[in-house]
Amino acid sequence: MAVRVIKEKCAGCTKCVRNCPFDAISMEGRLAVIGQACTECGACVDVCPFGAIEKTAEEKKTADISAYSGVWVFAEQRENRIMPVVLELLGEGRKLADEIGTELCAVLCGDHVEKLAEELAAYGADKVYLADHKELSVYRTDAYTKVIGEAIEKYKPEIVLLGATHIGRDLGPCLAVNCGTGLTADCTGLEIDPEDGKLKQTRPAFGGNLMATIICPDHRPQMSTVRPGVMQKAERDDSRKAEVVKLDVHFEDGDIRTKVLDIVKKTGEMVSLTDAEVIVSGGMGLGNADGFQLLKKLADRLGGTIASSRAAVDAGWIDHSYQVGQTGTTVKPKIYFACGISGAIQHLAGMQNSDYIVAINKNESAPIFEVADYGIVGDLYQVIPAILEELDKSAG
Amino acid sequence: MKILVCVKQVPDTNEVRIDPVKGTLIREGVPSILNPDDANALEAALRIKDKDPGTTVAVISMGPPQASYMLRECLAMGADEAYLLSDREFGGADTCATSTTLAAGIRKVGDVDLVFAGRQAIDGDTAQVGPQLAQRLGLPVVTYVQDIRLEDGKAVVQRQMEDGYEVVEVKTPCLLTAVKELNEPRYMTVFRIVDTANQEIVVWNHEDVGLDPQECGLSASPTQVFRSFTPEPKGKGEMLSGTVTEMAAALVGRFREKHLI
Numbered sequence: 001m002a003v004r005v006i007k008e009k010c011a012g013c014t015k016c017v018r019n020c021p022f023d024a025i026s027m028e029g030r031l032a033v034i035g036q037a038c039t040e041c042g043a044c045v046d047v048c049p050f051g052a053i054e055k056t057a058e059e060k061k062t063a064d065i066s067a068y069s070g071v072w073v074f075a076e077q078r079e080n081r082i083m084p085v086v087l088e089l090l091g092e093g094r095k096l097a098d099e100i101g102t103e104l105c106a107v108l109c110g111d112h113v114e115k116l117a118e119e120l121a122a123y124g125a126d127k128v129y130l131a132d133h134k135e136l137s138v139y140r141t142d143a144y145t146k147v148i149g150e151a152i153e154k155y156k157p158e159i160v161l162l163g164a165t166h167i168g169r170d171l172g173p174c175l176a177v178n179c180g181t182g183l184t185a186d187c188t189g190l191e192i193d194p195e196d197g198k199l200k201q202t203r204p205a206f207g208g209n210l211m212a213t214i215i216c217p218d219h220r221p222q223m224s225t226v227r228p229g230v231m232q233k234a235e236r237d238d239s240r241k242a243e244v245v246k247l248d249v250h251f252e253d254g255d256i257r258t259k260v261l262d263i264v265k266k267t268g269e270m271v272s273l274t275d276a277e278v279i280v281s282g283g284m285g286l287g288n289a290d291g292f293q294l295l296k297k298l299a300d301r302l303g304g305t306i307a308s309s310r311a312a313v314d315a316g317w318i319d320h321s322y323q324v325g326q327t328g329t330t331v332k333p334k335i336y337f338a339c340g341i342s343g344a345i346q347h348l349a350g351m352q353n354s355d356y357i358v359a360i361n362k363n364e365s366a367p368i369f370e371v372a373d374y375g376i377v378g379d380l381y382q383v384i385p386a387i388l389e390e391l392d393k394s395a396g
Numbered sequence: 397m398k399i400l401v402c403v404k405q406v407p408d409t410n411e412v413r414i415d416p417v418k419g420t421l422i423r424e425g426v427p428s429i430l431n432p433d434d435a436n437a438l439e440a441a442l443r444i445k446d447k448d449p450g451t452t453v454a455v456i457s458m459g460p461p462q463a464s465y466m467l468r469e470c471l472a473m474g475a476d477e478a479y480l481l482s483d484r485e486f487g488g489a490d491t492c493a494t495s496t497t498l499a500a501g502i503r504k505v506g507d508v509d510l511v512f513a514g515r516q517a518i519d520g521d522t523a524q525v526g527p528q529l530a531q532r533l534g535l536p537v538v539t540y541v542q543d544i545r546l547e548d549g550k551a552v553v554q555r556q557m558e559d560g561y562e563v564v565e566v567k568t569p570c571l572l573t574a575v576k577e578l579n580e581p582r583y584m585t586v587f588r589i590v591d592t593a594n595q596e597i598v599v600w601n602h603e604d605v606g607l608d609p610q611e612c613g614l615s616a617s618p619t620q621v622f623r624s625f626t627p628e629p630k631g632k633g634e635m636l637s638g639t640v641t642e643m644a645a646a647l648v649g650r651f652r653e654k655h656l657i
Contacts, residue, residue, distance in 0.1 A: 007606070008499055008532035030503060031606065050534070138562075141527070141537055166557050170539045173491070173524040177531040182492055182618030185522035200622060205520055207409030212624040219618040257536035257570075261552070262563040278657075302657055320577075321558065326521065334656055346409075349627075356656070357633075358647065373633035374650060376643045386644035391657070 003042065005032050008177075009052035016044035016053060068220040071097040072157040074148070075106040075120055075128070076167055078139075080113055082120070084233075084274060085163030089226060090123045091234035092190055093161055096199070099192040102158065103127055106242075107151060109144055111137035114244070121242030123234040128242045129155070133249040135256060138263070139167045141174055142256045149178040151247050157221045159199055161190075164225040172225045181219040188230045188330070189213075198222070208326045208349030229274035229330040230353070266321065273322070273329045278304025278337075281324055281351070282312055285340015285361060285380060289317035295339060298384050301391055304333065309341045325350035339380045343368030360384070397451045399441040400502055401475070402513040402529065403434040405459050405466040409518045430466050433514025435581035437574040440544055441512050442474045442582065452476050454505060458486055458497050464597045471592040472584035479505060483601035488614030491520075495528035497612055500605035502533060510551075511571040515540055526573035536570045542577040 012030030530537030
């Protein structure tokens with residue numbers, strides 16, 4: 001049958017039942033069911049307020065894919081500042097777009113954010129889709145899903161990339177369902193298959209024990225959220241310009257079902273692990289929370305920051321925002337000091353792309369030494385002061 | 397009030413090991429557990445019930461028949477009803493197909509005032525099923541919830557962000573996904589283990605929830621696994637030797653040579 005109810009969208013309002021000229025629709029609980037009397041007239045398709053009834057030719061699905069082109073990057077902004085991961089997405093998106101031979105576009109939502117379009121152009125966007133509206137100033141699931149979902153439907157991008165931030169990981173799944181396509185979470189590698197031009201998305205699974213390459217062969221767009229800190233940032237070139245396409249934005253009562261009452265920032269320094277060039281990270285081997293004071297001395301001396309393993313966070317020694325690993329942040333500093341960290345696979349997943357890894361651990365069989373460029377077997381409470389002393393000595 | 401909590405049985409990925417010779421996952425002997433974030437979601441529902449004893453807490457899961465062990469654990473923690481969506485047709489589902497199946501199950505349970513899920517499951521870490529399910533059910537969603545206050549016709553929740561949190565007001569019914577900071581899950585009680593030992597776990601297949609086989613599992617999954625492999629370990633580097641001072645000097649020396657510090 002070519003007229004069908006999309007069960008997920010049907011809200012059980014019975015409007016179609018009342019409007020069907022042939023009395024072919026009945027309710028089964030809260031779901032409309034199209035019966036044998038249907039003549040495929042399509043009257044119900046037009047009256048359904050939820051777009052829950054569709055009239056389709058079955059073969060349409062594969063033919064449609066060719067209508068999609070362009071690589072889109074969700075240009076996440078907070079407080080009218082572009083998030084660092086967006087620059088990484090533009091860097092990676094540029095590569096993908098060049099390989100396919102298509103354009104790189106950014107989708108920017110916010111309130112009075114038009115200025116940011118220039119920045120996105122400087123980082124390589126050929127086109128910026130701009131949704132400027134006061135309801136979009138702070139991210140809200142319903143508002144962003146509606147605006148970007150409509151844009152995807154209208155402009156049909158082939159690939160959509162979002163940062164795997166707390167916002168991207170909320171927006172991505174909602175968009176994917178709205179657009180009837182798949183989504184691959186937390187990708188750490190993206191490539192175009194040279195044979196069929198399709199996107200191959202690689203991501204860690206099983207807590208980083210296994211890598212999986214995912215494809216989305218028959219649905220468009222191909223959507224991925226990408227781990228911050230993994231991809232190479234795009235280079236800035238202020239001479240680049242982009243075409244700005246303004247998106248139609250309008251909301252009706254009831255479209256946005258949440259309100260952000262307050263935004264509370266953690267007090268103290270903002271942890272920016274993804275940007276740090278030197279990270280001094282501590283684990284259970286510290287023995288207590290005070291151990292981070294010593295790590296901080298070394299980090300400060302090298303212009304870096306401290307971080308931790310999951311175990312130290314779980315022990316309550318340090319805030320979650322410092323956690324490196326599968327369920328924390330992925331980092332790739334120039335130097336990563338792993339102090340008293342055994343090297344669980346979940347931790348390695350978040351730091352093994354660092355340029356140089358130094359492992360300091362009492363236990364010489366700790367797995368961390370397997371990935372370390374330089375290994376020191378010893379008590380970190382002796383080794384770190386010795387390193388500090390050495391730094392001072394040769395500096396003087 | 398009726399609260400539905402989505403739960404998943406997962407292998408304890410902290411116990412998963414790689415076979416160093418073959419480079420494959422060793423799944424044998426890895427215990428199956430209630431996904432940690434889902435335990436926080438269930439605890440949140442049970443705390444609402446503690447305050448308002450008229451509340452019914454139901455748990456629902458999609459999984460193989462063995463998942464009933466985990467559902468029994470949920471009953472012993474305090475859940476009133478348990479539903480298992482189990483069918484060969486559901487196999488091979490990606491998050492998209494999983495959310496379709498769960499949505500169909502939740503519709504069949506019916507009249508739900510609040511849906512809870514964990515933020516993400518530790519075997520996939522996708523965090524997708526919660527928001528996808530909300531879209532399919534037409535419910536507003538707040539993810540990464542670390543605090544909940546219910547009011548008349550709405551909930552005021554804290555949504556965890558990387559650098560703090562947002563206070564979000566959301567109309568009910570709604571779907572909330574829980575993070576571990578939300579609460580400390582309770583243990584099963586001996587009393588409840590005994591009390592719920594013979595309680596029925598409702599098992600539904602695709603026909604029971606009104607889905608065609610094409611709407612379930614692998615055939616309804618837009619994404620497919622092209623290949624999977626174990627990550628290549630980075631080569632082992634240099635072990636420094638000597639006294640602590642000598643090792644520290646060697647390390648600083650190496651980095652100075654490379655102009656890194």
